Amino acid sequence: MLTLENLLVLMLFATCAAWLWHNHGLREKALARVKAHCAQLDLELLDEAVAFKRLAFVRDAKGTRRLARIYNFEFTVTGEQRHPGTITQFGAHSAQIELAPYPFEIKKQPTAEIIELSQWRQDHKKRQP
Structure with missing residues (x-):
């Protein structure tokens, strides 16, 4: 027979399981x-x-302190070095992602070459038979 004590333990167990399932999500x-x-x-x-x-109280974009989950992760640029990062979440909403300083290459933009019209005409006259 189900006693009040057994029911309380069962509800506590179900609450813990639901909380763990929610945190996993x-x-x-x-x-x-x-x-x-x-x-x-x-x-x-x-x-x-x-x-x-x-779990910590962190200020959100409005400046109010809210309970947030903070997760760590690691990333790499070159495959040789590990760099740490953190993500802060208010419930299911991501607040910010912080990355440790890491080396990166600046991708050069293709430069435009300026050619004067007179120079272009001279080059094309030479190529014609």
Whole structure:
């Protein structure tokens, strides 16, 4: 027979299981956001994982302190060095992603070459038979 004590233990167990399931879903959302951010910056997310660091009260964009989950992850640029990063989440919404300083190459823009019209005419006259 189900006693009040057994019912309380069962409800406590169900609450803990629901809380763990919910946290797993939030971690998966953080992982998806970090993957997208790393892909956008042409970085490689190492271990394809984020790790829960802590719960903390963090200021949001409006300046109010809210309870946030902070996750750690590691990324690389060259494949040789690991660099740390963190993502802060307020519930299911990502607040910010912070990356440690890392080396990157500045991609040079193709430079336009200015040619004077008189020079272009001389070059093309020489090529014609």
